[in-house]
């Protein structure tokens with residue numbers, strides 16, 4: 001079986017526990033205004049999509065197996081990211097099966113927007129979900145990401161009920177996701193779930209902005225104000241107050 005990827009990053013330390021290999025799968029059903037990985041999208045061509053390639057399962061598993069010793073020593077493993085890894089569910093499943101067979105820890109970094117039956121299948125073979133929650137207000141969510149958040153919240157509830165391990169990731173986009181109202185709503189929603197191991201607050205970075213300028217992509221966001229340390233700490237405090245272990249950054 002073949003799949004399409006746009007990168008494989010070795011020695012990653014921000015994509016889950018320990019030292020990891022992160023496989024970036026092409027494709028994403030969302031269209032976030034701040035997207036920092038636009039090369040994941042199917043409609044992107046030209047220089048930005050240069051690294052996109054079709055690979056066989058054997059090629060990826062060979063790459064994964066190379067760093068086995070580092071995973072074992074550091075409590076690491078493999079992270080499947082994107083884009084949205086569940087945009088290629090069968091390819092993802094075969095890779096997860098390989099890792100399970102080898103006893104390699106797996107994390108799936110997901111935006112949550114994929115058919116629920118695919119989450120059911122993937123959850124059986126995934127040790128940890130890195131699950132993005134962006135905006136709780138559905139109208140705002142649709143405006144800034146191109147899709148409703150209902151499926152995302154339903155899938156998160158399902159994973160929680162099934163006992164999956166969950167690390168929530170909240171990207172802080174100035175004035176959009178980092179408002180007190182939104183962060184309180186995210187924290188309230190989480191507090192009704194079980195299985196949430198921790199929360200990662202992802203401070204705003206300008207990678208997306210730079211790529212939009214460099215590759216002349218549509219820019220609906222413009223230049224956002226800088227985020228202060230105090231803004232980031234105040235966001236983290238909302239989750240700490242509810243008893244979550246909070247990491248700042250990956």
Ligand code: SF4
Pocket residue numbers: 028029030031032034035036037038040082083084111
């Ligand atoms: S979910 Fe991630 S990869 Fe997809 S559009 Fe949003 S930021 Fe980009």
